[in-house]
Amino acid sequence: MAPILDTIRDKLNNTRRDLEHEVQGWMRIIRHKRVPLLLALIGLVILAVALRPIPPRATTIASGQAGSAYDRLSRGLAAGVAEQGLELTLVPTSGQVEGFEKLGDDRSDIAVSFMTAGTFTSKDDPSLESLGSVGLATIMLVHRGDALVHGDPCAALEGKTIAIGQEGSVTNRLFRVVEGLNRQAGRPRGDWVQLPNAEAATKLIAGEIDAMFLVDAFESETTQKLLADPGLRLHDFTLADAYTKKLPFLQKVIVPKGSIDLDRIRPDRDITLLAAPINLLVEKGTHPAMQWALLIAAREAAFNDDSFFVECRDFPRHGDNSFPSSSVARRFYSSGVPGYFDALPLWLATLLDQVWVYLAAFFLFVNPLLKKLKSVRSFNSETHLDYFYTSLRDFDLRVKGTKDPEELRDILTRADKLESLLDATWFDDKDTRSSFAIESAIKTVRRRAEERLAALGGRPT
Secondary structure, three states, X not given: OHHHHHHHHHHHHHHHHHHHHHHHHHHXXXXXXXXXXXXXXXXHHHHHHHHOOOOOOEEEEEEEOOOOHHHHHHHHHHHHHHHOOOEEEEEEOOOHHHHHHHHOOOOOOEEEEEEEOOOOOOOOOOOEEEEEXXXXXXXXXXXXXXXXXXXXXXXXXXXXXXXXXXXXXXHXXXXXXXXXXXXXXXXXXXXXXXXXXXHHHHHHHOOOOOEEEEEEOOOOHHHHHHHOOOOEEEOOOOOHHHHHHHOOOOEEEEEOOOOOEOOOOEOOOOEEEEEEEEEEEEEOOOOHHHHHHHHHHHHHHHHHOOOOOHHHHHOOEOOOOOOOEOHHHHHHHHHOOOHHHHOOOHHHHHHHHHHHHXXXXXXXXXXXXXXXXXXXHHHHHHHHHHHHHHHHHHHHHHHHHOOOHHHHHHHHHHHHHHHHHHHOOOOOHHHHHHHHHHHHHHHHHHHHHHHHHHHOOOOOO
């Protein structure tokens, strides 16, 4: 038993000594290479700051008016983002315009908002980027009475009270764009009132106003509330093709006959509506992990959503160029979600997605790098060997060529110092034998110097 314990003890002692030598070696390398190592450390810090590997725990989104499509979309995105381990905080606003303004305001916490195509462009705020379209906003004119046969709905509603959306809202802005296409100089356009969509819907159902212009999802609470009233009609945009020609961001959608109420056959014929994509905007610099989380959540929400229009089921998608796409969005639409996102935490997968090119380059050259690292590790050892051998060769030549006792005494003093330095010097494993040879050579040079000094009649000091 004792021999086994002695063997274990010897191995532990050898391991301890090896570790001590290793630490000493690296400390000498650090001292020798302190400037490039400091620069490398600064570079790593800068890289870490630039890549921001850890995303913020919570991000704020402008969710629009209660009951709107944007409120509905926000809740769906928040649920999907939560599954990715992040948090999306909803902040209600009066509409997309307020959300857009707060998104571009450095004093606001809002980092994500919606924007219906045709409302704003990057010229209004170049600090924003798009993650693509995540929904479809339907453009509707809901009214009482018989169907409007006039191509210009505002002309058909002359003298009527029309709610056109709250001032500054997307509904209000798009109403003025669409209405402006039909405007005739001097023609009266009815009595316009600027009300929030939910309030306008209540007043229309109560008979206090005659019609309302609405830009919202067909599935929104406000829209469904209006459609449930049998006394209200959806205006048929018979000139939809002309509108989409004039305003390319618009598209045409169809409400099939009987699709609202099959028992009462409502509507009594196919109704053509206009629609515009709902884009998701983020601030430049929004953490890539949150961008990936939003895109993944939008994809899952669209896949599981029972939307009225088939066109709504292929979101998110890239199509509207009102704002430039972020780099994450371009990667998402060109290549999809990388497979390793399913196996890794989102923050780590995002970091890997950012640095995979650098990692590939690293592993491509890993063997040369390791060899270089090994040579750096041995640099001090080889440098000291050269110094010792050069010094000893100089001492030996001086011993053979001098007849000056003082010079020989100086050589002996220097040999003692060289031996002390040798004892304090760390050598790489491959240079250990050379260090013993140097120790023997120092003794030889000292012996020759002493013999030479004695032959000259001198004595060592």
